[in-house]
Amino acid sequence: MTFGKFPKKTIMKYKRILLKLSGESLMGDQSYGIDINRVSQYANDIKELHDQGLEIAIVIGGGNIYRGLSAEKSGMDRVQADYMGMLATVINSMALQDALEKVGKKTRLLTAIKMEQICEPFIRRRAVRHLEKGRIVIFGAGTGNPYFTTDTAASLRAIEINADAVLKGTRVDGIYTADPEKDPTATKFEEISFTEVYEKGLNVMDMTAFTLCQENKLPIIVFDMNKPGNLLKLANGEHVGTVVK
Numbered sequence: 001m002t003f004g005k006f007p008k009k010t011i012m013k014y015k016r017i018l019l020k021l022s023g024e025s026l027m028g029d030q031s032y033g034i035d036i037n038r039v040s041q042y043a044n045d046i047k048e049l050h051d052q053g054l055e056i057a058i059v060i061g062g063g064n065i066y067r068g069l070s071a072e073k074s075g076m077d078r079v080q081a082d083y084m085g086m087l088a089t090v091i092n093s094m095a096l097q098d099a100l101e102k103v104g105k106k107t108r109l110l111t112a113i114k115m116e117q118i119c120e121p122f123i124r125r126r127a128v129r130h131l132e133k134g135r136i137v138i139f140g141a142g143t144g145n146p147y148f149t150t151d152t153a154a155s156l157r158a159i160e161i162n163a164d165a166v167l168k169g170t171r172v173d174g175i176y177t178a179d180p181e182k183d184p185t186a187t188k189f190e191e192i193s194f195t196e197v198y199e200k201g202l203n204v205m206d207m208t209a210f211t212l213c214q215e216n217k218l219p220i221i222v223f224d225m226n227k228p229g230n231l232l233k234l235a236n237g238e239h240v241g242t243v244v245k
Contacts, residue, residue, distance in 0.1 A: 013237040016055040018158035020168045023061035023092055025225060033064060034095050043099035045231045050105060054235055055131040057161055058138045059154040060096060062088025082146035086113060089150060093140035100136055107136045112144025124160050151209035159216050166218060169225025174242035175202055191243045204244060219245040
């Protein structure tokens, strides 16, 4: 792995990361859709990190627009619903791509479903080359297959591009013994092993995504993406969020 054209300005803990964002996080304070102010904040945080020479790939969910599982419960065919959810992730990816380019960053959007007019098809070697050239790479449309979540897509892509870690940006500042938004007595884990997560039944990622990371010794860091500056602090080695390793 290389730093492409960008000089290393500070000592970074990682060289290449996969940032996983939920679709719901793009809603901001809205109940649906995309909050442009939130997307702009994310773009500025990502730019700040990328300016330090880190290679960044991104996967975004689509839950702010459409959720396949919810549609299935309403009676829709699961496969059809999942493909609709994949298209929602592409909309979010395009929104973030636009925001990143507005702050001066070169990007490439690669999707698992061919859409030649708006993006490139996912090819692993091409994705790695884009990263080496200093471009921010966004992966859309999940894995391109139904029954798999964007968490699984994030884990899979991270392994394929040899990322050093999966950074899961959420609205909570780490992993807790219970949902801190519902249980005020919940306590935070500073660091936890994959085995402990299994044993305690904690909800970090879906089981397929989580197992992929465990089997490939790929650490997961869960942190609060909505707090400006957290992303850069994390990559610089400061203790932010919860580390699963």
